[in-house]
Amino acid sequence: xxxxxxxxxxxxxxxxxxxGQRLVEWCGHGPVLEQDIxxxxxxxxxxxxxxxxxxxxxxxKGEGFTEDKLAFFRPEEEFKNALILELPNEDWGFxxxxxFYFDTYNYFLYSELLKSSDENIKAIAQKAIKEISYHxxxxxxxxxRLGDGTEESHHxxxxxxxxxxxxxxxxxxxxxxxxxxxxDNIGPNLDVIKENWHEKVSQILEIATLKKxxxxxxxxxxxxxxxxxxxxxxxxxxxxxxxxxxxxNW
Amino acid sequence: MAxxxxxxxxxxxxxxxxxxxxxxxTDLGVxxxxxxxxxxxxxxxxxxxxxxxxxxxxxENIRVVLSEKGIQNIKVKTVLSPAWTTDWMTEKGKEKLRExxxxxxxxxxxxxxxxxxxxxxxTCPHCKSTETEMISQFGSTxxxxxxxxxxxxxxxxxxxxx
Numbered sequence: 001x002x003x004x005x006x007x008x009x010x011x012x013x014x015x016x017x018x019x020g021q022r023l024v025e026w027c028g029h030g031p032v033l034e035q036d037i038x039x040x041x042x043x044x045x046x047x048x049x050x051x052x053x054x055x056x057x058x059x060x061k062g063e064g065f066t067e068d069k070l071a072f073f074r075p076e077e078e079f080k081n082a083l084i085l086e087l088p089n090e091d092w093g094f095x096x097x098x099x100f101y102f103d104t105y106n107y108f109l110y111s112e113l114l115k116s117s118d119e120n121i122k123a124i125a126q127k128a129i130k131e132i133s134y135h136x137x138x139x140x141x142x143x144x145r146l147g148d149g150t151e152e153s154h155h156x157x158x159x160x161x162x163x164x165x166x167x168x169x170x171x172x173x174x175x176x177x178x179x180x181x182x183x184d185n186i187g188p189n190l191d192v193i194k195e196n197w198h199e200k201v202s203q204i205l206e207i208a209t210l211k212k213x214x215x216x217x218x219x220x221x222x223x224x225x226x227x228x229x230x231x232x233x234x235x236x237x238x239x240x241x242x243x244x245x246x247x248x249n250w
Numbered sequence: 251m252a253x254x255x256x257x258x259x260x261x262x263x264x265x266x267x268x269x270x271x272x273x274x275x276t277d278l279g280v281x282x283x284x285x286x287x288x289x290x291x292x293x294x295x296x297x298x299x300x301x302x303x304x305x306x307x308x309x310e311n312i313r314v315v316l317s318e319k320g321i322q323n324i325k326v327k328t329v330l331s332p333a334w335t336t337d338w339m340t341e342k343g344k345e346k347l348r349e350x351x352x353x354x355x356x357x358x359x360x361x362x363x364x365x366x367x368x369x370x371x372x373t374c375p376h377c378k379s380t381e382t383e384m385i386s387q388f389g390s391t392x393x394x395x396x397x398x399x400x401x402x403x404x405x406x407x408x409x410x411x412x
Binding site: 034035037038041042044045046047048049051052119122123124126127128130131134137138 | 297299300301302303329330331332333334335385386387388389390392396410412
């Protein structure tokens with residue numbers, strides 16, 4: 001078993017899983033029916049992608065592991081998602097600002113994963129990119145709608161864009177796992193993703209009449225397993241049933 | 251007598267999609283391959299959307315239909331690559347969708363533009379008008395978006411291109 005490949009797969013899978021789980025909280029609470037459905041659709045796509053990725057991770061871990069076991073029986077420190085994805089949803093604008101930052105990153109990342117030297121990751125990317133393209137378009141449109149909307153929506157979305165900024169750095173910071181993926185052509189050079197991301201984010205924020213944040217200090221740790229207090233609450237809810245009734249079935 | 255590959259393909263025409271029952275799995279293009287194996291058949295399928303909850307049921311329905319035909323050993327394998335595209339939907343399938351009141355995917359999936367791609371011109375399945383507008387990119391299931399017709403004023407689902 002290649003532990004670095006496993007680690008890389010888990011990071012991709014956990015990003016999809018934790019974001020999907022967070023977004024599911026909006027189900028039944030969206031501001032209007034169509035947007036409630038939109039966010040639930042996106043959550044479902046994320047959970048579907050998480051399943052494929054965690055299936056692949058389980059396969060690498062070997063006998064006795066399944067995607068469910070990885071989702072429901074790992075403790076916090078074994079989750080490798082980026083911190084931004086575990087933050088509470090707050091209001092609609094905050095959820096959409098995170099979605100915009102992350103979808104844009106995910107779009108450029110998966111566009112590169114289409115060329116992965118790892119056949120499984122490549123196949124998953126071919127499937128996922130079609131869905132992610134729709135997500136990225138939708139969340140960018142919302143940033144423009146809110147930014148170039150009313151005085152209140154402009155003010156509130158600008159605050160969310162600013163507040164979330166410090167959580168975006170981790171997406172582009174390379175550690176040994178990212179370097180391994182880059183060197184083996186499994187994943188892209190994150191510097192390139194960062195450049196594309198900044199360009200697109202600047203472009204959308206400008207159309208949205210919003211100011212791009214300038215702060216340089218960034219949070220980090222999620223992909224190495226050091227999380228905010230919020231992840232524990234997500235897992236408590238997500239894992240409670242399978243942990244209480246490990247053999248439970250539909 | 252053992253079934254032939256052709257027979258099995260024909261039998262699969264009886265397996266309908268649980269969300270859109272007018273479509274069969276062969277209309278949708280999710281059945282990629284049929285192979286004969288000892289005492290039975292290996293059916294290779296591919297998911298439409300990665301989180302599509304219909305996939306488990308489709309797999310189950312394939313087993314039910316084939317076992318009713320007397321196939322003993324039924325294996326269903328899911329492959330991800332090449333990824334499913336609406337281009338694989340048959341013309342017959344598209345026609346059935348239209349009759350059912352869902353606008354079928356328009357044109358090829360490959361020309362989808364990201365970020366402010368102009369919405370495609372979609373024909374209303376009720377009155378055939380092309381004066382339609384998108385209400386939401388996301389609809390009642392992962393595969394559909396929500397449109398309304400500005401001629402007959404009816405809302406309708408559009409099976410979106412991927």
